Amino acid sequence: MASSQILITLDTSRSMFRSDYKPSRFNNALDAIKLLVSKVLEKDATNSFALITFNDSIKKMNDFTRSKDEIFNSLDELTLKGSSSLGEALGLSIKVIINELRKISDQIPRILLISDGNATQSAIDPLKMAKLAAQLNIKIDTFRLGESSHLNILKRLSDISKGKYYFSNDKETLKNSARSYYKSSLSDLTSQKDNVIKNPQYLRKIAASLLRVQDLTKDQEQRLKQIRGVANYKKCSICFSEKDPVTKGSFYLTGRFCPNCNSPFHVHCLAGWADSQNESHLKRSGTVRCPHCYYLLKIPSEVTKAKRLKALTTHNRPRGEEKKEFPAYQTSAEELGIEATYSSCPVCNMIFEKTDEIIKCGNPDCGALYHKNCFKELKGNICRSCGFKLILDSEE
Ligand SMILES: [Zn+2]
Ligand SMILES: [Zn+2]
Ligand SMILES: [Zn+2]
Ligand SMILES: [Zn+2]
Structure with missing residues (x-):
């Protein structure tokens, strides 16, 4: 049986203090996580968890680990402050998963996002990150805590990435979410037949x-x-x-x-x-x-x-x-179509979004594609893929 890997992305912003759940949303979230981690690791000791937290800043607390104690210790030292950088947190979560996939790849880890959905502080659009996750077959499951007057962004994140979505409005419903998640996600993962990873x-x-x-x-x-x-x-x-x-x-x-x-x-x-x-x-x-x-x-x-x-x-x-030098061309993911879909940027290793502006290496034997901003990071405008100096057309 293949192991399950779950990356928990936990909201530690101020609004998680709210006491509509007794004693607070956050306390209940911690209990639910501990229940989930205990159950999943009990079931199979080769399962693993990672933990990322987000408020004004984002932090990787644990890389993937099979140790319950490591996760629990991190959970016990968390404090709440500020507002929530949801988009940035998802960006880091995807990076951690890509890094994991490069090390071992028999399953694609899932993201379990636990939040009340007040994504007020994001400079990065969370929906854009969900689309990126979808392209990489990374599912974003969500535990949404409490009613919200905002658009239900958390549900949309799960829908886009084909993840599971759970809503709770008190202690009991949250615990139930954790229980049914633990049952469904494990059976789901182990029955996953499409071998996208190959x-x-x-x-x-x-x-x-x-x-x-x-x-x-x-x-x-x-x-x-x-x-x-x-x-x-x-x-x-x-x-x-x-x-x-x-x-x-x-x-x-x-x-x-x-x-x-x-x-x-x-x-x-x-x-x-x-x-x-x-x-x-x-x-x-x-x-x-x-x-x-x-x-x-x-x-x-x-x-x-x-x-x-x-x-x-x-x-x-x-x-x-x-x-020898080659020109570089300004273009866009939209213009390039399928070529952009199946490439990734040599600087950030990320794939391209439909709306991205792209610089293309003009070496006909190379044709590497860069995000416009990543291209600026190239030392001496040397293409990372073919090693030739590139002259951007607008610079002439
Ligand atoms: Zn190496
Ligand atoms: Zn890039
Ligand atoms: Zn090149
Ligand atoms: Zn050699």
Whole structure:
């Protein structure tokens, strides 16, 4: 039987103080969560929970854990304040789940949102986050606490993401929600037959982009030098040399790091490693598990096709010499249609919304798509996917 993973996203804003539930909405929410966590972990010790809280700020209290005590300890130290940043909380929840999916992927974790639905403080539209969740097959289940004069946004979040919605208006109905959720969600998860997680397009969507030497933060570089040694941290952990065995170029050109464990490899060595593995669904998706930490990685598009490999070999010259540039184009998800639907941004790793403005890499062998704001974060306008400098048309 597959394990269930539930990420609890809990409202800790001031309105949860309200005493329409005795002694307060919040106390009852804590009781319901503890009941749920106890039951689910009793049923199967390989089930796990994560916890995110939100008020003016959002906080990841626990990453996925099988320990009841860890979750309970976090719950016991919570305090209420401010208003609720619901959109931001869902954004972080989706990120935590994507990170989990990259580590292990046999089930897609669910989000259980517990709130009274006063989403007054959100700069990020919660509905937009629900649509993003829906595209990733992440279900948002909701325990809605108490009557509200606002639009029933919580119900809409669950509807959009095909999650379950429970309304309660007192202690007893909330407990009942927890009980029936525990029964239905577990049977639901274990009977889930559609194996979306092996779908190549899905894998490509959630896989992490590799880091280039210049993408490393100062801290990451420092840590790498400590662990692997100053002389070795740019040596490929597959072929054990600095020079790329295919292009004969330096590590700066075709060397990349795993964003999770920071192991170094040449893109060609990693692609070769991918070919030697026998997981056909990974191969078809152009993704590979890191040989060291098993994190799901995206093989750069320039090495997924022989033609692209050739282009890279002929264009790459040692650092310092003149490099070829390509234009970049402003476009939108709406204009690109299906192309945008099945891509993700190499900077934030998120997929695109219909309303997003997009910058497209003009290298015909690459065509990477970036969110307009993410594109601004590229160092020296170098495309993260193909490594060529991009000139944005409006900058001329
Ligand atoms: Zn190598
Ligand atoms: Zn790794
Ligand atoms: Zn982005
Ligand atoms: Zn590119």
